[in-house]
Amino acid sequence: MNIPSTTLNNGVEMPLLGLGVNTPRQNNEVQSSIEWALEAGCRLIDTAAAYGNEREVADAIRSSGIPRSDIFITTKVWNEDQGYNRTIRAFNRSLERLGIDVVDLYLIHWPIKEHRHDTWRALEKIYSQGKARAIGVSNHYPAHLDELLTKAQVIPAVNQIELSPYSYLPDILAYHRQKNIQTEGYAPLVRGQKQNDPRLVELAEKHGKSTYQVLIRWSLQHGVVTIPKSVKRERIQENFDVLDFVLSEEDMALLDTFYDNTRIADDPRNIP
Ligand SMILES: NC(=O)c1ccc[n+]([C@@H]2O[C@H](COP(=O)([O-])OP(=O)(O)OC[C@H]3O[C@@H](n4cnc5c(N)ncnc54)[C@H](OP(=O)(O)O)[C@@H]3O)[C@@H](O)[C@H]2O)c1
Numbered sequence: 633m634n635i636p637s638t639t640l641n642n643g644v645e646m647p648l649l650g651l652g653v654n655t656p657r658q659n660n661e662v663q664s665s666i667e668w669a670l671e672a673g674c675r676l677i678d679t680a681a682a683y684g685n686e687r688e689v690a691d692a693i694r695s696s697g698i699p700r701s702d703i704f705i706t707t708k709v710w711n712e713d714q715g716y717n718r719t720i721r722a723f724n725r726s727l728e729r730l731g732i733d734v735v736d737l738y739l740i741h742w743p744i745k746e747h748r749h750d751t752w753r754a755l756e757k758i759y760s761q762g763k764a765r766a767i768g769v770s771n772h773y774p775a776h777l778d779e780l781l782t783k784a785q786v787i788p789a790v791n792q793i794e795l796s797p798y799s800y801l802p803d804i805l806a807y808h809r810q811k812n813i814q815t816e817g818y819a820p821l822v823r824g825q826k827q828n829d830p831r832l833v834e835l836a837e838k839h840g841k842s843t844y845q846v847l848i849r850w851s852l853q854h855g856v857v858t859i860p861k862s863v864k865r866e867r868i869q870e871n872f873d874v875l876d877f878v879l880s881e882e883d884m885a886l887l888d889t890f891y892d893n894t895r896i897a898d899d900p901r902n903i904p
Pocket residue numbers: 651652653654655678679741770771792817818819820821822823824844859860861862863864867868870871896897
């Protein structure tokens with residue numbers, strides 16, 4: 633199965649669908665989930681220093697036998713490690729744990745006002761040295777990006793934000809398009825909180841798919857990179873089995889009205 637990709641603003645190709653691995657390290661869950669995802673055709677793994685599992689990610693990729701260059705690895709700098717020197721050091725530790733020389737995408741995990749420009753300058757340095765194929769941010773809304781862009785030399789390639797129909801703010805996606813920043817959506821399944829929403833159930837039944845698959849398809853059809861997390865084999869297979877159906881324009885328009893600001897993480901609008 634070939635998962636479609638998107639071309640980032642620097643020409644790098646990024647798969648549109650990947651696996652999130654924000655999961656405890658118990659019971660080898662990280663390794664097995666990556667193994668099953670790779671079997672299902674996944675070639676994008678989203679980790680972070682804060683998840684504490686970069687070594688397990690490395691082990692799983694290594695033992696899969698799939699060439700490193702075929703797999704797109706994202707990791708992120710955590711809040712306490714922000715600032716120029718600390719970020720450079722944190723990045724090197726991530727590389728060491730991942731056992732690689734170059735990461736595909738390095739992100740600022742959350743906006744921290746006092747470090748806004750210094751952390752980004754560190755990412756630009758990393759990028760200029762060829763140690764990250766692309767750099768970007770996460771949880772940055774337009775106010776944060778407007779400020780960052782006043783001094784940035786490199787436009788972020790990606791902004792990873794919480795995104796499902798229930799947290800969909802069309803203006804944010806329009807802003808990204810205007811700045812040529814790829815939107816990446818996390819928690820696309822709202823951690824299962826909306827699986828019984830009757831409107832979603834009706835759409836799923838209409839397409840003979842699960843509510844989870846409808847949510848993933850909604851992200852893909854918005855051109856958003858999406859990274860559902862699961863540690864269960866059948867669910868991983870289900871989450872990657874989304875290329876054989878299409879939501880109609882009417883379905884998409886209906887889903888676009890589901891906004892109720894349900895979130896699993898902090899709303900970036902409350903972050904200075
Ligand atoms: N940048 C950030 O600040 C940030 C914040 C949060 C998340 N993320 C990233 O986004 C990824 C995904 O977000 P998330 O893990 O918070 O939430 P999510 O992907 O919306 O939901 C994951 C939850 O849904 C369950 N699930 C997955 N597929 C399912 C299916 N087909 N049927 C039933 N249940 C299913 C999983 O349980 P099981 O695992 O038990 O199957 C898990 O509890 C994370 O792993 C992480 O990589 C980034």
